Amino acid sequence: MTALSLHQVPTLVFGDHALDRAQQFLHDRGIQRPFLVTSPSNRLRAAQLHPGAHIDASTRREPTVAHFQALLATARAFQPDAVIGFGGGSPLDAAKLVAALCHSTQTLDAAWGIGNLAPRRLPLLCLPTTAGTGSEVSPNAILLDEAASSKKAVISPHLVPDAAFIDPSLTHTLPPHVTAATGLDALTHCIEAYTNQHAHPLVDTWALDGIRHIAAHLPTAVREPGNAGARTHIALGSLYGGLCLGPVNTAAVHALSYPLGSRHSIPHGHANAILLPHVFQFNAATTPHRHANVAIALGAAAKRSPQATAQAGCRQLWQLIAATGLEMRLSALHIAESEIPALAAEGLAVTRLMHNNPRPMTQQDAEHIYRAAFHGTLAG
Numbered sequence: 001m002t003a004l005s006l007h008q009v010p011t012l013v014f015g016d017h018a019l020d021r022a023q024q025f026l027h028d029r030g031i032q033r034p035f036l037v038t039s040p041s042n043r044l045r046a047a048q049l050h051p052g053a054h055i056d057a058s059t060r061r062e063p064t065v066a067h068f069q070a071l072l073a074t075a076r077a078f079q080p081d082a083v084i085g086f087g088g089g090s091p092l093d094a095a096k097l098v099a100a101l102c103h104s105t106q107t108l109d110a111a112w113g114i115g116n117l118a119p120r121r122l123p124l125l126c127l128p129t130t131a132g133t134g135s136e137v138s139p140n141a142i143l144l145d146e147a148a149s150s151k152k153a154v155i156s157p158h159l160v161p162d163a164a165f166i167d168p169s170l171t172h173t174l175p176p177h178v179t180a181a182t183g184l185d186a187l188t189h190c191i192e193a194y195t196n197q198h199a200h201p202l203v204d205t206w207a208l209d210g211i212r213h214i215a216a217h218l219p220t221a222v223r224e225p226g227n228a229g230a231r232t233h234i235a236l237g238s239l240y241g242g243l244c245l246g247p248v249n250t251a252a253v254h255a256l257s258y259p260l261g262s263r264h265s266i267p268h269g270h271a272n273a274i275l276l277p278h279v280f281q282f283n284a285a286t287t288p289h290r291h292a293n294v295a296i297a298l299g300a301a302a303k304r305s306p307q308a309t310a311q312a313g314c315r316q317l318w319q320l321i322a323a324t325g326l327e328m329r330l331s332a333l334h335i336a337e338s339e340i341p342a343l344a345a346e347g348l349a350v351t352r353l354m355h356n357n358p359r360p361m362t363q364q365d366a367e368h369i370y371r372a373a374f375h376g377t378l379a380g
């Protein structure tokens with residue numbers, strides 16, 4: 001068996017009142033001047049964490065390299081003794097990079113890629129207010145490089161926070177479309193980990209369990225934002241997906257979705273949701289047994305063959321996404337059909353994720369997948 005390394009968050013708190021535990025953690029560690037990265041909508045809630053915190057609430061969706069550099073300069077001027085990320089994946093990713101580079105001489109350009117980041121000196125806490133990215137437990141941070149019009153990643157064990165506090169009640173105020181998109185991002189993490197070229201028994205259980213939690217409860221969480229039970233299931237599924245991100249990571253769905261984010265600002269989770277059933281169908285032909293297991297976890301009934309079960313899973317996936325109310329046709333999102341070859345080429349260029357896909361993908365395959373997503377029709 002191939003050896004797999006897990007770089008986990010040393011302190012992981014999940015459940016009601018996790019926020020109180022975060023306050024206690026800051027107190028116990030004697031932290032006096034945390035720099036807190038959040039979004040405008042989370043400013044008030046974040047302010048409760050620590051009276052001495054410098055709160056920067058400027059990080060919105062899809063943070064750019066330029067935004068990050070400004071954030072880093074603000075943090076350096078404040079000279080914090082810890083960094084806190086509070087919000088969705090964007091503030092968390094930005095906070096992780098601030099913590100890593102704040103007291104470092106390394107430039108962001110030198111840190112891009114896998115395993116290039118120098119060790120972090122500042123303590124880092126992450127508190128997610130959405131349930132989807134899993135950033136609070138992952139070694140990944142993604143920024144939009146506007147100059148190159150592409151998403152770039154820093155991946156390093158030094159980005160794994162010292163502590164993550166996951167309180168599902170923080171997600172009760174999310175609007176339905178954000179609940180849907182982030183929840184489907186988490187589902188994509190789990191499916192892409194389990195069906196991955198580098199899938200591993202060490203994380204398979206998390207991936208399958210995450211699929212079960214999300215598939216069974218996402219429509220309820222979308223319909224009833226204050227449903228504490230459903231929110232807890234989705235938060236657990238999101239955590240499990242996040243735990244798979246470091247050791248195994250994602251594959252073709254994420255690679256193909258990046259250009260939809262960088263070119264058209266389609267939210268990350270929504271872009272994944274649009275592509276997920278089509279990539280699932282494409283990949284199921286290569287690894288039907290693995291896809292049949294996903295199908296069962298999604299709630300599909302077992303059929304006579306793994307191929308047939310996987311197909312049933314694909315339809316189940318389609319229905320689940322449709323039930324969340326997200327638009328599933330690229331044609332309805334102001335994307336021209338003539339752009340498909342360029343989108344496909346850009347997606348295929350994300351080789352660090354494409355290498356994880358269980359089935360090799362050609363330009364023609366990727367265009368075929370985009371075309372199906374353009375029309376919103378599931379083949380077969």
Ligand SMILES: [Fe+2]
Nearest residue numbers: 133185189268
């Ligand atoms: Fe994702």
